[in-house]
Each structure stands twice: as C-alpha cells, then as structure tokens.
Amino acid sequence: MRSPQLMIKPNNCHSCRMSALCLPLALHTSDLDKLDNVIQRGKPMQKNQSVFYAGDTFTSVYAIRSGAVKSYCITDDGTEQVTGFYLPGEIFGWDGIATSKHSNHAVTLETSALCEIPFAQFERLGATMPMLQQHFMRLMSKEISTDQALITLLSKNSAEERVASLLLSLSKRLKSQQLSATKFRLPMSRADIGNYLGLTVETVSRVFSRFQSFDLIYCERKEIEIINLQRLSSLAHNAECL
Amino acid sequence: MRSPQLMIKPNNCHSCRMSALCLPLALHTSDLDKLDNVIQRGKPMQKNQSVFYAGDTFTSVYAIRSGAVKSYCITDDGTEQVTGFYLPGEIFGWDGIATSKHSNHAVTLETSALCEIPFAQFERLGATMPMLQQHFMRLMSKEISTDQALITLLSKNSAEERVASLLLSLSKRLKSQQLSATKFRLPMSRADIGNYLGLTVETVSRVFSRFQSFDLIYCERKEIEIINLQRLSSLAHNAECL
DNA sequence: AGCATCAGATGATATAGGTCAATTCCCTGT
DNA sequence: ACAGGGAATTGACCTATATCATCTGATGCT
Structure with a gap:
C-alpha cells in the first residue's frame, strides 16, 4: 500500500x-x-x-x-x-x-x-x-469512447498514424486546459508511448525522427513542438481519436 | 432512424x-x-x-x-x-x-x-x-475493463493469441448464461472477427485451420467445438481477457 | 431450380514493424 | 565533478502478417 x-x-x-x-x-x-x-x-x-x-x-x-x-x-x-x-x-x-x-x-x-x-x-x-x-x-x-478509439487505432492504423494521433490527442487535451497546443513537454517516455500504442521503442523513435525530418514536429528529448499541426492531423486521419 | x-x-x-x-x-x-x-x-x-x-x-x-x-x-x-x-x-x-x-x-x-x-x-x-x-x-x-483487455490484446498479442482469447471469451460468457462452453455457434463472420481483432480475414481463417490441425478446436463454418479448452487457454495467456 | 454473390480457405509474395546490436547522450546519485 | 545506468537514436536483418490471387462451397434471390 x-x-x-x-x-x-x-x-x-x-x-x-x-x-x-x-x-x-x-x-x-x-x-x-x-x-x-x-x-x-x-x-x-x-x-x-x-x-x-x-x-x-x-x-x-x-x-x-x-x-x-x-x-x-x-x-x-x-x-x-x-x-x-x-x-x-x-x-x-x-x-x-x-x-x-x-x-x-x-x-x-x-x-x-x-x-x-x-x-x-x-x-x-x-x-x-x-x-x-x-x-x-x-x-x-x-472513457469508453476513448478506449474504443484506441482499439480502432491499434487494429487499423500504422505506426505513423498511431504516433500522430497520440500527439494530437495530447495537444487537444492540453489546449482544453488553456495550455499550449503546439509546444509542450511529453510527460511519458518513448517506451511508455510505444507500449501504449502497441509499438516498440525503436519504432516510436524512428517515427519521431521521420516526423522531424518532414518538419511536422520539432522534438528535443521530451520537449516537443508541433510545427505543422494541420499536416500532422491529416496524417492521423483518426483526428478526433483518443 | x-x-x-x-x-x-x-x-x-x-x-x-x-x-x-x-x-x-x-x-x-x-x-x-x-x-x-x-x-x-x-x-x-x-x-x-x-x-x-x-x-x-x-x-x-x-x-x-x-x-x-x-x-x-x-x-x-x-x-x-x-x-x-x-x-x-x-x-x-x-x-x-x-x-x-x-x-x-x-x-x-x-x-x-x-x-x-x-x-x-x-x-x-x-x-x-x-x-x-x-x-x-x-x-x-x-465495459471499460473489457475494452482495456482488448487494447492489451491488440497491442501485445499475436494472431493466434488474439483468436484464442476471443474464442475463450465467448465460451466463458456463454457458460455464464448456462449455455455450452465448448460447443456453440459463432454469431459473427470471420471478417467481423478479423476486424475486431485487428487481423485480416485470411489470417483469421489460417489460425482457425491451424487450431483445427492441432486438435484444439473443431470448426465447420460457424459451428465450433472447443476440443482442448485447456491448451487453448494456455495459448491465449491473457485468459481472463475480453 | 439455377445463377449470382458472398464467405471461407489456401497459396505465393511483399512489407511494416519487430529484434538485436552498437552508439550517444542525458540524468542521477555519490 | 564524475561515474554509471538508463533513455533515446540509428542501422542491419528477420519474421509475422498483410496483400493479392485463385478456388470452393454456401446462401440467397428470381
């Protein structure tokens, strides 16, 4: 206890x-x-x-x-x-x-x-x-709806779509609290993200790198800035997800 | 409507x-x-x-x-x-x-x-x-617990584990209604199963065939009989799942 | 009854993402 | 301040499952 x-x-x-x-x-x-x-x-x-x-x-x-x-x-x-x-x-x-x-x-x-x-x-x-x-x-x-959105994400979407969806979800939820929707600190490790999204750490890391090379995000360790929110959304077509 | x-x-x-x-x-x-x-x-x-x-x-x-x-x-x-x-x-x-x-x-x-x-x-x-x-x-x-069990299944388990888990879930739920736990009719199509479990129809079909060749189940179209419930459970180590 | 459509099974091939390994770089604790 | 360990990144390779294609047998519609 x-x-x-x-x-x-x-x-x-x-x-x-x-x-x-x-x-x-x-x-x-x-x-x-x-x-x-x-x-x-x-x-x-x-x-x-x-x-x-x-x-x-x-x-x-x-x-x-x-x-x-x-x-x-x-x-x-x-x-x-x-x-x-x-x-x-x-x-x-x-x-x-x-x-x-x-x-x-x-x-x-x-x-x-x-x-x-x-x-x-x-x-x-x-x-x-x-x-x-x-x-x-x-x-x-x-909570049920969120879980079901995650189920969809896991059973239908690619690694990139999953990561993009998570980032957007975090962004949206922070925004709803009057916090910045585009620049924030990821509270969880890459391992946690991977675990949550059904991916390995390596894949998460690679997706982050790829997103960065496409100028969708800028990310340094846990600090992240979403550069192109729109394109990120289109990538995660399950936008309202999570 | x-x-x-x-x-x-x-x-x-x-x-x-x-x-x-x-x-x-x-x-x-x-x-x-x-x-x-x-x-x-x-x-x-x-x-x-x-x-x-x-x-x-x-x-x-x-x-x-x-x-x-x-x-x-x-x-x-x-x-x-x-x-x-x-x-x-x-x-x-x-x-x-x-x-x-x-x-x-x-x-x-x-x-x-x-x-x-x-x-x-x-x-x-x-x-x-x-x-x-x-x-x-x-x-x-x-319902939240069930959804979360499915999330785990989808993000961690192989095709065989997923199918086995679903079969066991159905079995358990039917049993709780005083219906046969080992011989029943699958109400849903292979496509629905695959969709639910994040697999393609082909994969579901192959897993069914493999299970049958291992004498875990006997399955004719939608009628299914679980022959070796114990071995099926061990295969789906997420037994309490779904 | 007979045709058309659909569900299911199975094989051949392709690929996304996993696995393993090596390297760098933080962060933590002393 | 420094050492050690864990977190993150990156590369090489491999495997599970998707994809595409074909075939068979149900099921349903006229």
Whole structure:
C-alpha cells in the first residue's frame, strides 16, 4: 500500500480551476459544499509514485490538478501494458468500480497534485445528488469512447498514424486546459508511448525522427513542438481519436 | 432512424432469466416494478437489423435476451471498425451517454430479442434508486475493463493469441448464461472477427485451420467445438481477457 | 431450380514493424 | 565533478502478417 501523503494548503472545489471539468456544471453551491467535504485535496506526489496498485481495494477515483499519470496493468506473462495517460483536469481510476478492486496500477509520470474522490461517500452523495452521479456516468462513457478509439487505432492504423494521433490527442487535451497546443513537454517516455500504442521503442523513435525530418514536429528529448499541426492531423486521419 | 418493432408477448423483469445480470440483485420488488414499467421489452429483430446508428440521439441502452449484436463505427477513412460483440445477458449502448449521441452503430448478428432501457426515465428512476445507478456504473466499469483487455490484446498479442482469447471469451460468457462452453455457434463472420481483432480475414481463417490441425478446436463454418479448452487457454495467456 | 454473390480457405509474395546490436547522450546519485 | 545506468537514436536483418490471387462451397434471390 502506498505511503501517506502530505496535504497541501487548504483549498476547495469552489476555487479550483478544474471544477468545470471534474464536476457537473449544474451543481448547486450547497451541493458543491457537500462534495467539497468529501474530496481529499492535495496529495502532491513526486515522479514515479504509485497512486494505487492493481488488486488494491477500490476506494476512490482521482482528479489531476497538475502533473500526469499513467495507468497500466501487468499481463499474465508479466509484461506491462499501459492503458492510459491522464493529464490535468482529467479523472482516472474508474477501472475498479466493477469488481471493487483496481485492475490497473496508476503511477505519476512527473510531480503531480491529485484530488482523491472517495467513492463510497461519493455514492452516498450521489443518492441525493442525481446530477453528480449522472455526470460521472458521462465521464465513464467518455472513457469508453476513448478506449474504443484506441482499439480502432491499434487494429487499423500504422505506426505513423498511431504516433500522430497520440500527439494530437495530447495537444487537444492540453489546449482544453488553456495550455499550449503546439509546444509542450511529453510527460511519458518513448517506451511508455510505444507500449501504449502497441509499438516498440525503436519504432516510436524512428517515427519521431521521420516526423522531424518532414518538419511536422520539432522534438528535443521530451520537449516537443508541433510545427505543422494541420499536416500532422491529416496524417492521423483518426483526428478526433483518443 | 430504425423502423418500428413489434412487441412480443407481455413479459416482465421479474420473470426474465436475465434479470440477475442486467439488474442489481438487491433491488426491492417494488423498485423492480417501477423499473419494469420503464423497460420496453421484446423488440424481436431479424439478422442484420440496426439497433441504432452512430450519430443517433442517445435514448436507451439495450439488454440482449437472445441472439447477438455487434457494435462498430465507421472511421474517418470510411472503413468499419468492430468495437464489440454482445451476447445474451449483456448490455450495450453505453457509448452515447457522454455526448448524448451514439458513437457506434449496433446491428444484430442473428435473430435477436432485446430489451430497451430508456435512459432518461432510467436516470429519473436512478435518483430514487441509488442501487440501480450504482449497478449500471458497475456495468460500465466492466465495459471499460473489457475494452482495456482488448487494447492489451491488440497491442501485445499475436494472431493466434488474439483468436484464442476471443474464442475463450465467448465460451466463458456463454457458460455464464448456462449455455455450452465448448460447443456453440459463432454469431459473427470471420471478417467481423478479423476486424475486431485487428487481423485480416485470411489470417483469421489460417489460425482457425491451424487450431483445427492441432486438435484444439473443431470448426465447420460457424459451428465450433472447443476440443482442448485447456491448451487453448494456455495459448491465449491473457485468459481472463475480453 | 439455377445463377449470382458472398464467405471461407489456401497459396505465393511483399512489407511494416519487430529484434538485436552498437552508439550517444542525458540524468542521477555519490 | 564524475561515474554509471538508463533513455533515446540509428542501422542491419528477420519474421509475422498483410496483400493479392485463385478456388470452393454456401446462401440467397428470381
């Protein structure tokens, strides 16, 4: 089990710039207060710290305030399978609801601040706040759509299309958080990217090089700049993907 | 939009042998009655009929009483991508909750009887029946797990492993419905299987032949018998997959 | 019944991406 | 500041699966 985390300075859902994303917009102020009491804010974590392990009893879902997280599981033959990358404003940890145990591990990819949303209390809260529960079902439905987009990507698209799609997905998601859509830092390693996209590190690396030689991106280690977003999009015809 | 469907003879959730799967076990009888009023039973459909189209306004999720359904979407380049197969006792159609529009198409693979569960009324019902909403969240979470298992399969496993995993998944799911786990009819075509697993028809066909030559299965057209379930499982080391 | 179409099987060949290996360059810890 | 190890890149080669083509036997339509 994970080590106890320090709490950061008092804060609340009202003042959180993420609230529009992780909470239903239609929530009343009084409801927000109730929710606020339940959510455990803070949890600043260093790079490579586990948020939860596969097999852990499912207790909470987590919203990312800053940083990045990857979820992954260990397959029967002992290899790692990355199942998702999560950026600020996103919620992860749904995987445990069905079985009451997490099926994935989750680790921070960089220094991150998370909000823990204890699910038992949340469910109790949901009983009196249908909006809240509905909102969460929408978020889960979105996760389903994302996963299905990834399935399509994996079963139909070439290495270049997959990498381009991932870059565009990251770009779009950062943009939705008022961050730069064209210049950012990749929080994950090439190995993680390859693992996620069903490619080897070498292939990912080669695709990055090729993209760079075509002036689609400029990339130095983890810093990346998308030079030609349009052409990159056309390359990843599954543009709305991921 | 789809053509109107005939209703089959009166029936209800109480008497449905599927209820354990599509409904929370802990539901009170009085609650079940309320739910019963909302669900539209029947909908017997022929093979190759659309249940809903991508882009349709999301109104309902569907439980399968008999038959089989595939969900798929059309990618940007106009090709079909199968995203799931659904068997009796399973619920599909979650994809539309996030955006209020279905992102997938759904068609019957054979003559099927479905129960339509109108979502708006369901949500209203959920407000007074937290158990119901929680149960549905669990089902959605399960769908997420299945999708993630497929992602792993697609990004890590060979053609043989993929096909073996699908066969075992079908076997397991049929068994959970008290149907034969070793002898059944594949409701979908080789092309659908290949599409779903990210393989070509030819490869699927070759894998079937190879499995047959190894006496793992006996297969004649769509009728399949799993001869050596154990060896098939070891071949698909992602046994708990899909 | 008979033809047309489609699903499936199998063979020959091509290729994208995997595997293995070597090299460079960060980053981390001491 | 330096050493060591891991992350990333690049090249050479190989293999699993795609592609293309042909054939057979179902299935469905008139």
